Amino acid sequence: MARKRIEGTQFTTWDDVDQALREIGEIDRDLALIEGDANHAIDELKAKAKTDSKPLLDRKAALELAMKEFCEANRGEFAKVKTKALTFGSVGFRLSTKVLIKRVGDTLQALKDLNLTGCIRIKEEIDKEALKNLDGNTLAEVGASLRTENAFGYEIDRAKLPEVA
Numbered sequence: 743m744a745r746k747r748i749e750g751t752q753f754t755t756w757d758d759v760d761q762a763l764r765e766i767g768e769i770d771r772d773l774a775l776i777e778g779d780a781n782h783a784i785d786e787l788k789a790k791a792k793t794d795s796k797p798l799l800d801r802k803a804a805l806e807l808a809m810k811e812f813c814e815a816n817r818g819e820f821a822k823v824k825t826k827a828l829t830f831g832s833v834g835f836r837l838s839t840k841v842l843i844k845r846v847g848d849t850l851q852a853l854k855d856l857n858l859t860g861c862i863r864i865k866e867e868i869d870k871e872a873l874k875n876l877d878g879n880t881l882a883e884v885g886a887s888l889r890t891e892n893a894f895g896y897e898i899d900r901a902k903l904p905e906v907a
Contacts (some may be wrong), residue, residue: 767898809833 753759813833825834843849851862881887
């Protein structure tokens with residue numbers, strides 16, 4: 743979202759600013775109530791959807807299990823073909839290989855010890871905090887720069903809001 747530049751000022755005294763802080767605090771409180779009501783309604787809808795879908799999910803799981811058992815009982819028909827095409831879809835068996843790891847830490851260390859780093863994923867990302875410590879020339883070499891700004895901020899004293907209301 744683009745930053746909006748406000749020409750001039752609406753406030754003439756610090757009391758005006760203080761009243762704006764009060765109003766912002768009240769708006770935040772009202773927004774929190776609205777968001778809470780929305781979350782409550784969403785939670786109720788999710789619970790209803792879960793309840794309504796349970797019989798369907800149970801029936802689907804039972805049908806899947808029955809299909810699997812039937813296909814396993816008739817496995818001989820899959821000797822020449824992996825998939826059997828039917829009117830409403832297909833069923834079949836696929837060879838699947840899974841890697842089972844007992845302890846991730848031990849496996850990682852063993853891979854490092856055996857110099858099998860190609861089997862280790864490493865997520866690379868820029869450490870912006872470390873970049874802040876580099877000098878300007880080095881930053882320019884890596885295609886980065888520092889920008890310092892004096893950012894405005896405010897803080898609402900929420901404890902005092904009920905006193906005014």
